[in-house]
Amino acid sequence: MNIRLLEVLRTLLATGSTIATAKAMGLSQSGVSRMLQQLESDLAITLFARDKGRLIPTPEAVVLGRDAENVLLAVERMSGHAEDLRSGASGPEIVRIALPSSMWENFAPAMLIDYVRDFPGVRIETFFETTTLISKLVGDRVIDLGFLRMEGETGPGIVVDKVASGQSVCVLPKDHPLAELDEITIKHLKNVPLILIGKQRPNRMALDQAFKRAGVKQMVKIETHTNSSACSYVAHGLGITIISSFYANLYRHLNLVQRPFIPTATQEFGLARADGVPLSIAAQGLSDALKRQIQLSQRGE
Amino acid sequence: MNIRLLEVLRTLLATGSTIATAKAMGLSQSGVSRMLQQLESDLAITLFARDKGRLIPTPEAVVLGRDAENVLLAVERMSGHAEDLRSGASGPEIVRIALPSSMWENFAPAMLIDYVRDFPGVRIETFFETTTLISKLVGDRVIDLGFLRMEGETGPGIVVDKVASGQSVCVLPKDHPLAELDEITIKHLKNVPLILIGKQRPNRMALDQAFKRAGVKQMVKIETHTNSSACSYVAHGLGITIISSFYANLYRHLNLVQRPFIPTATQEFGLARADGVPLSIAAQGLSDALKRQIQLSQRGE
DNA sequence: CGCAATATTATGCGTTTTCGTCATATGTTT
DNA sequence: AAACATATGACGAAAACGCATAATATTGCG
Numbered sequence: 001m002n003i004r005l006l007e008v009l010r011t012l013l014a015t016g017s018t019i020a021t022a023k024a025m026g027l028s029q030s031g032v033s034r035m036l037q038q039l040e041s042d043l044a045i046t047l048f049a050r051d052k053g054r055l056i057p058t059p060e061a062v063v064l065g066r067d068a069e070n071v072l073l074a075v076e077r078m079s080g081h082a083e084d085l086r087s088g089a090s091g092p093e094i095v096r097i098a099l100p101s102s103m104w105e106n107f108a109p110a111m112l113i114d115y116v117r118d119f120p121g122v123r124i125e126t127f128f129e130t131t132t133l134i135s136k137l138v139g140d141r142v143i144d145l146g147f148l149r150m151e152g153e154t155g156p157g158i159v160v161d162k163v164a165s166g167q168s169v170c171v172l173p174k175d176h177p178l179a180e181l182d183e184i185t186i187k188h189l190k191n192v193p194l195i196l197i198g199k200q201r202p203n204r205m206a207l208d209q210a211f212k213r214a215g216v217k218q219m220v221k222i223e224t225h226t227n228s229s230a231c232s233y234v235a236h237g238l239g240i241t242i243i244s245s246f247y248a249n250l251y252r253h254l255n256l257v258q259r260p261f262i263p264t265a266t267q268e269f270g271l272a273r274a275d276g277v278p279l280s281i282a283a284q285g286l287s288d289a290l291k292r293q294i295q296l297s298q299r300g301e
Numbered sequence: 302m303n304i305r306l307l308e309v310l311r312t313l314l315a316t317g318s319t320i321a322t323a324k325a326m327g328l329s330q331s332g333v334s335r336m337l338q339q340l341e342s343d344l345a346i347t348l349f350a351r352d353k354g355r356l357i358p359t360p361e362a363v364v365l366g367r368d369a370e371n372v373l374l375a376v377e378r379m380s381g382h383a384e385d386l387r388s389g390a391s392g393p394e395i396v397r398i399a400l401p402s403s404m405w406e407n408f409a410p411a412m413l414i415d416y417v418r419d420f421p422g423v424r425i426e427t428f429f430e431t432t433t434l435i436s437k438l439v440g441d442r443v444i445d446l447g448f449l450r451m452e453g454e455t456g457p458g459i460v461v462d463k464v465a466s467g468q469s470v471c472v473l474p475k476d477h478p479l480a481e482l483d484e485i486t487i488k489h490l491k492n493v494p495l496i497l498i499g500k501q502r503p504n505r506m507a508l509d510q511a512f513k514r515a516g517v518k519q520m521v522k523i524e525t526h527t528n529s530s531a532c533s534y535v536a537h538g539l540g541i542t543i544i545s546s547f548y549a550n551l552y553r554h555l556n557l558v559q560r561p562f563i564p565t566a567t568q569e570f571g572l573a574r575a576d577g578v579p580l581s582i583a584a585q586g587l588s589d590a591l592k593r594q595i596q597l598s599q600r601g602e
Numbered sequence: 603c604g605c606a607a608t609a610t611t612a613t614g615c616g617t618t619t620t621c622g623t624c625a626t627a628t629g630t631t632t
Numbered sequence: 633a634a635a636c637a638t639a640t641g642a643c644g645a646a647a648a649c650g651c652a653t654a655a656t657a658t659t660g661c662g
Contacts, residue, residue, distance in 0.1 A: 003302055054638085064386070071379060109533045229405035
């Protein structure tokens with residue numbers, strides 16, 4: 001895969017001929033012809049039908065042409081940033097923290113109320129992102145702190161302190177028939193509408209496998225990507241979900257109950273910061289406020 | 302600019318040494334050393350400081366490493382699409398929709414309850430993302446529908462139907478002193494703790510400029526990036542925020558009031574889909590359900 | 603503390619691959 | 633017949649490496 005080849009694809013789709021493309025790009029026609037062949041060979045896809053000495057774009061070319069455009073745009077953005085860096089640009093004390101988007105409603109405000117009591121002069125910037133992006137923001141030093149789920153290897157240059165844990169639970173409306181059980185197994189979930197998260201993520205795949213081994217077909221009604229939306233859907237009677245008790249505890253106000261899910265799985269959550277970078281007093285204060293709020297939110301577990 | 306060079310940058314930032322990078326990429330150490338030099342030369346930027354025989358990433362490397370990652374992800378996506386085109390994959394009918402993360406709590410569930418009444422057999426996948434990413438997901442045909450704020454140019458190949466509008470309002474707790482006013486100007490906000498969103502986005506910059514022209518210094522206490530978290534912070538007494546009435550209407554249950562903000566600004570919201578791709582019946586149904594829910598949520602405006 | 607072993611980056615030199623061009627063959631349309 | 637189009641043979645320059653090695657730094661051990 002080669003940037004130049006993608007530029008050729010883009011231009012060919014725009015001009016419709018190798019000659020015009022060559023002219024537009026300052027190449028020879030035969031070069032363009034060859035590069036098209038190279039790209040088709042690399043992708044193992046026919047991008048242009050050869051019809052009466054003419055090139056006719058295939059539907060595949062149109063789809064992949066868009067992808068090519070995305071790549072080229074990303075390249076241009078990088079070049080633009082490099083340009084900015086070569087020419088040079090600063091601010092006041094800000095502490096930045098990222099949390100999963102499931103934590104904005106009550107957790108984050110409660111944490112910040114606690115925090116500003118002792119740090120009234122600090123400006124705070126909050127982000128609500130996925131674990132992957134949080135880890136990246138920490139590693140790239142865009143943010144001071146990131147709360148994330150600990151799942152295997154974290155990137156280099158990141159230190160993660162474990163601050164919470166949970167276990168997989170089924171989350172149901174209070175009046176759901178399965179709420180009478182002390183624990184819920186896969187067999188109980190046969191023909192039960194499900195709201196599942198994390199499609200194609202490792203933990204989700206483990207869950208899919210567990211269903212398969214138990215010979216129970218998942219009746220997935222809704223795929224979504226945040227614990228918060230899953231819980232909200234449950235609260236509105238759209239089905240039941242399987243998530244970590246840590247998150248389920250954040251949604252107790254939604255008139256939901258949680259029951260341990262069998263097979264048992266546990267989760268750990270940590271607070272990430274860049275390795276080798278001492279936290280400022282202000283950031284350390286926010287770290288402490290977060291830990292206090294976690295203890296409050298998981299009370300009664 | 303060369304994909305291979307970007308892979309080297311990414312891996313070097315991850316491993317920290319040319320030897321480990323060479324091993325990870327199946328190259329020789331000297332090849333990696335040269336390619337790093339080539340990249341530095343191409344960009345005219347020093348990406349790694351050479352300190353005692355070690356490579357130390359510069360801040361520039363960190364920033365551009367992110368850009369490199371974006372390019373590589375776009376390339377991977379293209380490869381994935383090519384793979385799909387070669388194999389001609391298929392599956393059950395799924396309708397995918399992306400909404401701003403501020404809409405998961407009540408809006409999305411209410412919409413889906415409405416929808417599944419008429420479409421009980423369809424599996425739904427929901428995403429909660431930023432407008433930029435939603436636009437991208439639609440353009441890349443990852444999703445069928447995306448609700449987003451209409452702000453200037455949308456990407457090529459995207460059709461956006463306007464479905465809602467709003468005006469800028471100040472959102473306050475019910476018992477806030479400014480709640481007595483019929484409208485709130487910038488002068489009212491002198492020395493008032495603010496919770497602002499959209500830092501460095503065009504609309505935010507326009508707001509910053511308005512404050513500057515009015516000669517009022519913003520007392521920003523919290524920067525955040527979602528309307529939902531801003532409203533929640535307001536509800537918890539952390540300050541007041543300025544957002545679109547469209548979103549403020551979604552949070553009426555939070556014991557908040559909204560007052561028109563002067564200078565007046567309006568916002569438009571639309572439903573995006575890929576141009577030239579007819580919506581399936583199921584996707585059209587979801588589009589209709591979304592529009593119905595918007596009417597309900599903005600009632601009383 | 604001194605020294606050997608180990609780890610690291612950079613560079614000389616050579617080989618292979620890639621990226622084109624020029625010239626030309628072949629086919630289509632006006 | 634002229635103009636326009638794509639594809640391919642032959643060739644050369646540039647790029648992309650690898651092997652071997654030099655220079656420097658760090659670590660482990662006696």
